[in-house]
Amino acid sequence: MSKASYHHGDLSQQARQQALTVLREQGDSAISLRALARQIGVSAPALYRHFADRESLLAELAIHGFQTLRQRLLQVTQTPPRQALIGIGLAYVSFAQDDPNLYRLMFGGRVLPRGAHPRLDDAGQAAFQVLEDTVERARRCGYLRPLPLSLMTATAWSLVHGLSQLTIDGHLPGTDAEPRLAEGITSLLLEGAISPTNNNEDTP
Amino acid sequence: MSKASYHHGDLSQQARQQALTVLREQGDSAISLRALARQIGVSAPALYRHFADRESLLAELAIHGFQTLRQRLLQVTQTPPRQALIGIGLAYVSFAQDDPNLYRLMFGGRVLPRGAHPRLDDAGQAAFQVLEDTVERARRCGYLRPLPLSLMTATAWSLVHGLSQLTIDGHLPGTDAEPRLAEGITSLLLEGAISPTNNNEDTP
DNA sequence: TGTACATCAGTGAACGCGCGTTCACTGATGTAC
DNA sequence: TGTACATCAGTGAACGCGCGTTCACTGATGTAC
Numbered sequence A, B: 001m002s003k004a005s006y007h008h009g010d011l012s013q014q015a016r017q018q019a020l021t022v023l024r025e026q027g028d029s030a031i032s033l034r035a036l037a038r039q040i041g042v043s044a045p046a047l048y049r050h051f052a053d054r055e056s057l058l059a060e061l062a063i064h065g066f067q068t069l070r071q072r073l074l075q076v077t078q079t080p081p082r083q084a085l086i087g088i089g090l091a092y093v094s095f096a097q098d099d100p101n102l103y104r105l106m107f108g109g110r111v112l113p114r115g116a117h118p119r120l121d122d123a124g125q126a127a128f129q130v131l132e133d134t135v136e137r138a139r140r141c142g143y144l145r146p147l148p149l150s151l152m153t154a155t156a157w158s159l160v161h162g163l164s165q166l167t168i169d170g171h172l173p174g175t176d177a178e179p180r181l182a183e184g185i186t187s188l189l190l191e192g193a194i195s196p197t198n199n200n201e202d203t204p
Numbered sequence C, D: 001t002g003t004a005c006a007t008c009a010g011t012g013a014a015c016g017c018g019c020g021t022t023c024a025c026t027g028a029t030g031t032a033c
Helices: A011-026 A033-040 A044-049 A054-075 A081-098 A100-107 A118-140 A149-168 A181-191 B011-026 B033-040 B044-049 B054-075 B081-098 B100-107 B118-140 B149-168 B181-191
Strands: none
Touching: A011 A033, A011 A044, A011 A054, A011 A100, A033 A044, A054 A081, A054 A100, A054 A118, A081 A100, A081 A118, A081 A149, A081 A181, A100 A149, A118 A149, A149 A181, A149 B149, A149 B181, A181 B149, A181 B181, B011 B033, B011 B044, B011 B054, B011 B100, B033 B044, B054 B081, B054 B100, B054 B118, B081 B100, B081 B118, B081 B149, B081 B181, B100 B149, B118 B149, B149 B181
């Protein structure tokens, strides 16, 4: 607690915080334990008291990201089916847009491969579960067509994940430039793309 | 041409090839000019005759990737609207699954930021254009609902891109495990997720 | 309450590594006359 | 056809850098009696 104490007292938490700041500003590849220690004012080996290695620290950031995402999704799903489905889509995309580098770390694939960090896998699963629960609820009450749950969930997730990635990478306009895009896309999925006058078979 | 010549004669091409191999096997972060030169049997500075810097080489790989993707998309779009739309989705996803690390490089965002390599931006745009043209054709002939073209294209792209990313990162089963997932998802978008008996308003 | 001791959380120095890039250079190739 | 010369495409050495991680250590803290 005392400022100049030999024991830092809060190093673990402060390292996480500093890493998150660097992540946000410069991306995960800019996170180095040596630089982190320097910025905090501590020797580099000190960090190894708290993190097994660099990747474990990254994993913790990602875990925290999934927990935050889960909370934000939960907040918008206590509404009727259509609102819940659109709301969860919007919340998901805005999470990604608010914190693009964190989102990339969470879903980057290369940096934190599946299976290497069980707690990370669990956290991702828990966030995904909110989406699945919401879809299932809408389907049970007859709002959605009676298709396999896994198919509907995979579709919804693909859509919001794709939109998130494309907007944060600048391939599609973000919410600043096109505030209604995310909602339009979600609605389109719900209502279908095919013209109602022509929804049976191909013209050969 | 002679094998032991001082001038290599084909260094540029061989470097690209070797870089692509490393990319496929280990991802873009494993590509280093020094290692590449070593593997080819040439001094590292020699590569600077052919590439301005490391990032330019990566950009060339990504450009080639977009050109290949474009060709593959073009091959499946000369069919009736519904087949073309589903076909382009499947082709897109299978491209990503065939070459995940190349796909990640193309859409990674961090490594090759938009705007830094005009030829790369053009190549990406050209691939995207195939998708847009296909959607527009389907819409013009009345197969799709009369919604804004940009909305429909963004939706289609988000869906296939999201599915690609999620499968290559192991969050959703790939085509091996679930061969019909991509097709099911694409169909779902076309036909809509809402139950036809309940497609008007929310139950409050 | 005091003290011996175990444990915890730091330190500085070092290992070993590989990288991107620049420099001055040299051998090979192509071209003009 | 021969030759002088410009240009091209390589070379080896070096610069400067930062990284992850381990080691033997020391100062601070907590605990049992």
